[in-house]
Ligand SMILES: [Ca+2]
């Protein structure tokens with residue numbers, strides 16, 4: 001929840017914003033390069049050393065870029081030609097205006113399913129969680145639809161901060177922030193289930209809350225046999241509130257996550273599994289001004305994290321997913337008239 005609503009008061013307001021709808025959802029693609037053998041985002045010395053190790057006759061080898069069963073000069077020349085950071089492509093054609101706070105996951109048929117908060121009239125009076133899907137690895141997207149609710153005839157704030165999880169049986173659970181107006185002092189994390197990813201039914205109770213403050217921006221993922229819950233701790237510039245669950249319903253809070261050596265990597269964003277490793281796409285706490293930027297960190301156990309990429313700028317609250325072309329990342333960006 002980056003935004004101020006009448007009910008949930010965000011701690012963030014952003015420079016240049018005239019309202020909470022004043023954002024774009026912008027996409028970029030980290031294009032995989034075959035010469036980045038160790039997949040660290042660049043073709044560099046480690047890849048060169050690996051290629052040299054494979055030098056000579058070599059079948060099914062990662063350094064045999066032209067697949068001729070030899071790692072030799074032609075592969076070396078290709079590696080040298082690609083030397084440096086992998087290409088990052090911006091994708092303005094799939095920008096969504098007046099939107100932010102994305103999540104993205106795969107559906108039962110391998111399609112990409114994205115959710116976000118949408119202010120379709122450029123007006124805060126109409127806002128909801130919307131979704132769209134892509135069946136071509138993010139190249140093109142279907143119509144934006146508002147998700148529907150089957151049983152929400154009780155007083156609560158507008159659901160926000162979607163985090164969508166595909167369950168083992170092909171149905172969905174959506175985690176989100178809301179606030180039961182008659183019952184609770186603070187917003188907390190709730191959940192809803194759905195068979196089609198469009199019509200959702202609230203589940204009873206809360207999935208997570210804090211006793212002394214609101215809990216915003218939850219993100220949940222199933223990894224290594226359990227559900228992992230992340231959310232920025234209100235007022236803290238780095239790390240994450242952290243909880244685990246075996247069923248996705250009852251979460252046990254663990255010690256907060258601290259990213260060693262970093263004071264600005266806030267777990268406002270989304271986790272994703274890339275090459276079997278847990279990644280977190282998070283938000284850099286601003287040091288000067290109101291927008292800090294975004295980061296990517298990796299972990300094998302969800303507790304110990306290594307920051308692998310940072311981008312400082314007027315962006316926040318990202319989500320990413322592995323596609324056939326690389327890593328597709330969405331960020332919440334300050335609205336620009338010509339995306
Ligand atoms: Ca590399």
Ligand SMILES: [Ca+2]
Pocket residue numbers: 063064065066067068069070071072074075
């Ligand atoms: Ca070769």
